[in-house]
Amino acid sequence: xxxxxxxxxxxxxxxxxxxxxxxxxxxxxQFGASFPMFGFERRGAPVTxxxxxxxxxxxxxxxxxxxxxxxxxDPSQRSSEAVFQGLLPGGMMLLNDSDxxxxxxxxxxxxxxxxxxxxxxxxxxxxxIPNTVIVGAFAKMSGLLxxxxxxxxxxxxxxxxxxxANIVCAKRGFEEVELFDL
Amino acid sequence: MNTxxxxxxxxxxxxxxxTGNAAAAIGAKLxxxxxxxxxxxxxQTEIIEQISKFHADGEMDCELITVEGENSAMNAxxxxxLAGGRVFTATSxxxxxxxxxxxxxxxxxxxxxxxxxxxxxxxxxxxxxxxxQDMISTRDAxxxxxxxxxxxxxxDLVIQAYRLAEDYDIQVPVMVHYDGFYLxxxxxxxxxPVQEDVDKFLAVLKDQPERxxxxxxxxxxxxxxxxLDGYLELRYKHVSAMERSKAKFEQTDKExxxxxxxxxxxxxxxxxxxxxxxxxxxxxxxxGTIKTVIDKKRDAGVKVGLLKIRxxxxxxxxxxxxxxxxxxxxxxxxxxxxxxxxxxxIYTELKAFETQLDGSKMIxxxxxxxxxxxxxxxxxxxxxxxxxxxxGKDVREVTWVSYPEAQEPDSExxxxx
Numbered sequence: 290x291x292x293x294x295x296x297x298x299x300x301x302x303x304x305x306x307x308x309x310x311x312x313x314x315x316x317x318x319q320f321g322a323s324f325p326m327f328g329f330e331r332r333g334a335p336v337t338x339x340x341x342x343x344x345x346x347x348x349x350x351x352x353x354x355x356x357x358x359x360x361x362x363d364p365s366q367r368s369s370e371a372v373f374q375g376l377l378p379g380g381m382m383l384l385n386d387s388d389x390x391x392x393x394x395x396x397x398x399x400x401x402x403x404x405x406x407x408x409x410x411x412x413x414x415x416x417x418i419p420n421t422v423i424v425g426a427f428a429k430m431s432g433l434l435x436x437x438x439x440x441x442x443x444x445x446x447x448x449x450x451x452x453x454a455n456i457v458c459a460k461r462g463f464e465e466v467e468l469f470d471l
Numbered sequence: 472m473n474t475x476x477x478x479x480x481x482x483x484x485x486x487x488x489x490t491g492n493a494a495a496a497i498g499a500k501l502x503x504x505x506x507x508x509x510x511x512x513x514x515q516t517e518i519i520e521q522i523s524k525f526h527a528d529g530e531m532d533c534e535l536i537t538v539e540g541e542n543s544a545m546n547a548x549x550x551x552x553l554a555g556g557r558v559f560t561a562t563s564x565x566x567x568x569x570x571x572x573x574x575x576x577x578x579x580x581x582x583x584x585x586x587x588x589x590x591x592x593x594x595x596x597x598x599x600x601x602x603x604q605d606m607i608s609t610r611d612a613x614x615x616x617x618x619x620x621x622x623x624x625x626x627d628l629v630i631q632a633y634r635l636a637e638d639y640d641i642q643v644p645v646m647v648h649y650d651g652f653y654l655x656x657x658x659x660x661x662x663x664p665v666q667e668d669v670d671k672f673l674a675v676l677k678d679q680p681e682r683x684x685x686x687x688x689x690x691x692x693x694x695x696x697x698x699l700d701g702y703l704e705l706r707y708k709h710v711s712a713m714e715r716s717k718a719k720f721e722q723t724d725k726e727x728x729x730x731x732x733x734x735x736x737x738x739x740x741x742x743x744x745x746x747x748x749x750x751x752x753x754x755x756x757x758x759g760t761i762k763t764v765i766d767k768k769r770d771a772g773v774k775v776g777l778l779k780i781r782x783x784x785x786x787x788x789x790x791x792x793x794x795x796x797x798x799x800x801x802x803x804x805x806x807x808x809x810x811x812x813x814x815x816x817i818y819t820e821l822k823a824f825e826t827q828l829d830g831s832k833m834i835x836x837x838x839x840x841x842x843x844x845x846x847x848x849x850x851x852x853x854x855x856x857x858x859x860x861x862x863g864k865d866v867r868e869v870t871w872v873s874y875p876e877a878q879e880p881d882s883e884x885x886x887x888x
Contacts, residue, residue, distance in 0.1 A: 308658040312488040315660050321488065324657040326842070346660075348759035350621070350653050352844045445488070 290343035291433060292353045295325075296372050297362030300332040302420025305446060306360065307338040309424050312442035313434055314342045322347040335366075342433060358431060361385065362406070362419055367393050383430050385419045389467050402430035404466040413461070414454045421455040425462030436463045485663045491654035494622045494661050495561065495587045495647070496521035498629030501669040502585070505556035506534045508544040512566040513599055514651035515589040519561065533559075541566035545573035545584075552582035552644075555684035557633065560584070563651060564591035564605045571609065577644050578613030581709065583636035583682070584644040587629065590755070590806075591651040592841050600842035601651040603755065603806040606783070607816045609646075613709055615716050616784035618754045619649040620740075622661045627733060628781075630669055634723045639679040641716050643709070648783075650756040650806070652842060657756075664731055672730050713785040720782055738787035740779040741794055743769060747776030749857045750795060752821065753804040754780040757838075757845045761804075764850040775854050780817065788824050797829045799861035802853050806839035813869045832860050838872035849873065 293310070297303035304325040311321030323340040339353040355375040364386040366372050373395045376382075381400040382393065389403045404426040406419030421443065428434035440456045447455050489497070496518045499507070507526075509519040525531035534551075538544045541562050548558040562570065567588055577584050588609075592602040606616065615635055619625040625647070632645040649655065685691060697705050721737040728734030742762050744750065753761055758779045768775050778794055780787065795801055805815020812819045814835030825833060836853045839845045849872045860866040871877040 304656070308488070308490075311658045315486070315488050320660060322657060322659040324653065326652065348621075349763050349847070350650075350657065350756035350759045351846050354846070442488075 290341055290345070290347070291358060291431070292356050293340040293342065293358040293360060294353050294356040295336075295338040295340065295360045295362065296366050296369075297336055298332075299327070299334045299336050300418070301336075301362045302418050303336045303338050303362055306362070306420040306423050306427075307340045309421070309439070309442050309446060310340055310342070310427060310434075312445055313424070313428070313438040316438035316441055317434065319344050320346045326352060335363075357381065358427075359383070360423060360427060362423060364388075373398075381430060383423065383427055383466070385423060391469055391471070394471070399471055400430065401469045401471055402426055402466045403469070404462055406462060409461050409465065410458055413458045414451070421458040422462035425459035425464075426466035427462075428459075429463045429466050430468060436460060439463075485665070487661055487663050488658050489622065489661050489663075490517060490656055490658050491619075491622045491625050491649055492517035492589070492656070493521055494626040495589075495629055495649075496525070497663055498626040499559040499561075499585075499587075500525050500531050501626075501664060501666060502557065502559065502630055502633050502673065503670075504533050504559040504585075506536065506548060506551035506558045507531075508536045508538050508547040508551075508558070508560045510538050510541050510544045510562070510566065512541070512563050514591060514601075514655040515561050515563040515566070515587070517655070518587060518589075522559075541570040542573055545570035545577060545586075548584050548586070549573060549577040549580060549582045550685075552577075552584050553580060553685050555682070557637065558584050559586070561587040561589070563589040565594055567605045567609060568594055571612075574609060574612050574614070578709070579705070581642045581712070582644060583633075583642050585629070585632045585636050585647070586644070587625075587647045587649075589651045589655045590648055596841075598841045601653055601806075602840050602842070603648070603650075604808065604840075606646075606648050607807040607809070610784055610816070613643070613713070614784060615641075615643050615645040615713065616782070617645065617647050618781060618783055619647065619654065620756060620758045620779065622654065622657060622659050623733070624735065625649050625654065626661060626663065627727065627731070627735075630664065630672065631720075631723055631727055633673055634676065634726075635716055635719060637676050637682075638719055639682060641712050641719055642682060643712050643716060648755070650839075653756040662733075668730050672727065675726075717782070717785055717787060717789070735781060738780075738782040738790050739794060740777075740781060742777040742779065744776035744778065744794055746774055748774040748799045749802070749854070749861050750776050750778055750798050750800075751802045751804060751850075751853060751857065752778045752780065752791075752795075752817065754783065754817070755806065757804060757806065757850075760845055760847060761850050764847055764854065768851075768854055773854065773858060775858070783817075786820055791821065792824050792827045795828055795831055798831045800857045801828075801831050801833045802836055802857035802860075803833065804836045804838060804845070804853060806845075808837065808840070815869075834860055834866055835869045836872050837869065840873070843873040845872075
């Protein structure tokens with residue numbers, strides 16, 4: 290089982306990112322379960338979400354304290370201690386950032402993916418909502434998913450022009466994420 | 472490129488990745504209610520949003536009343552129910568409290584209302600957070616209470632609730648509870664039943680005698696009014712109906728399994744209980760985590776099991792006693808408080824049956840209050856303490872697992888406020 294923790298802010302689509310990934314995993318015959326944790330629902334407030342992805346059904350209904358993978362949608366949290374809390378050895382991190390220099394480090398962090406998801410989202414959907422780009426980039430970095438189930442999962446959350454634009458976002462995330470071995 | 476969500480599905484049913492709230496909304500839709508009263512509250516809001524969408528899209532052929540508050544919501548569905556309609560509403564926490572008089576009136580009138588309550592802490596200390604205190608604060612209202620562990624069980628219980636509430640021999644309102652945040656917002660794989668199967672499952676109700684209902688212009692008192700003997704008669708009948716609902720729920724669960732291929736064991740679910748020496752008793756989303764930890768402990772040779780409460784009102788004492796009798800030690804996990812008692816509410820209730828348990832010892836764990844997480848480590852701690860109790864070691868009667876500062880509640884300690 291892979292345990293993934295998502296960090297971002299209200300309005301960035303953190304919750305939707307974790308939902309789409311759970312959906313994509315289910316399309317590969319695996320199991321996905323994700324849920325967010327926040328207080329009041331409002332834009333700009335820090336949001337954490339948790340994703341468990343496994344070949345067996347996921348029964349745990351508890352938060353994730355020792356993630357294998359971190360997904361950071363809000364670049365201002367890139368060096369936050371809370372983000373790295375409990376990261377397991379051999380850990381990965383996907384970072385949404387316009388700056389693609391490696392300026393994060395952690396003893397357990399072995400793989401880093403950087404993608405300027407806000408820029409791609411602005412170009413494709415006209416809004417700085419990075420979530421669907423992140424979905425594609427996650428698939429590539431983690432190696433846990435192909436891009437097709439990710440794009441198919443988007444059908445459950447978007448329709449019409451928004452769907453096709455977000456599929457482009459996911460594909461560009463998959464193709465354009467820069468990967469670094471640390 | 473057309474990957475479908477794969478999972479074991481009954482022929483024709485659809486596998487979806489949806490939240491607990493979406494599962495509740497779809498469950499309600501599949502039951503084809505005549506009237507839905509809707510008022511939003513965190514963490515229940517998504518149910519109302521989904522039902523509003525189903526209604527606007529023409530997928531749900533019901534009267535949708537967008538009321539101005541929860542008190543009106545309950546009065547609206549009670550009235551519609553008394554007029555013979557099938558009804559649905561959903562609430563949480565402050566909303567449940569704001570409709571409390573109507574919740575009691577609905578039970579007194581024996582109106583077969585089905586309501587989802589997404590568990591959240593109550594007013595008192597402002598906390599938009601998970602906890603079963605709202606459920607506990609209404610447990611004596613005269614409703615049947617069912618509790619779900621995961622998104623699949625939410626959709627299944629909402630559908631089953633109608634078979635209990637509207638059954639001619641029961642006619643008692645049913646509340647389906649599930650943990651806010653941990654389940655309301657959890658997205659996971661759900662096997663969504665097909666409409667024809669749900670219609671078939673609920674069709675039994677149509678073959679029963681018609682329940683008494685209000686008819687405009689008709690001279691009929693509907694709802695309860697009585698003093699002295701009249702009142703006693705109505706209350707005795709209500710208590711009796713709730714007792715009958717136990718066997719009815721067992722039976723309904725079996726019929727559900729025949730049609731949908733999923734059964735849950737009725738009033739309680741027993742997990743690895745057969746040869747267990749020690750047992751945790753729990754309810755709701757914590758049970759998934761407890762099962763995971765039990766498997767780990769079993770691998771290490773610890774004979775531990777779980778008794779999951781699915782029907783909380785009426786209290787399933789008979790099946791619980793049968794399952795727990797002779798176990799060395801029992802740890803009861805409460806996600807709420809029982810003011811005036813040191814231990815948690817479910818612990819305190821089960822204590823009443825202690826003499827029937829052939830010497831099983833019991834301790835109380837309070838955890839999961841106000842969104843505190845019932846973690847794997849917390850569950851391990853609870854199992855270890857219950858094992859210690861089984862071995863005759865000195866173990867505290869009540870443990871606030873996530874608040875070690877709290878020793879057993881004690882008048883000598885933590886003076887002042």
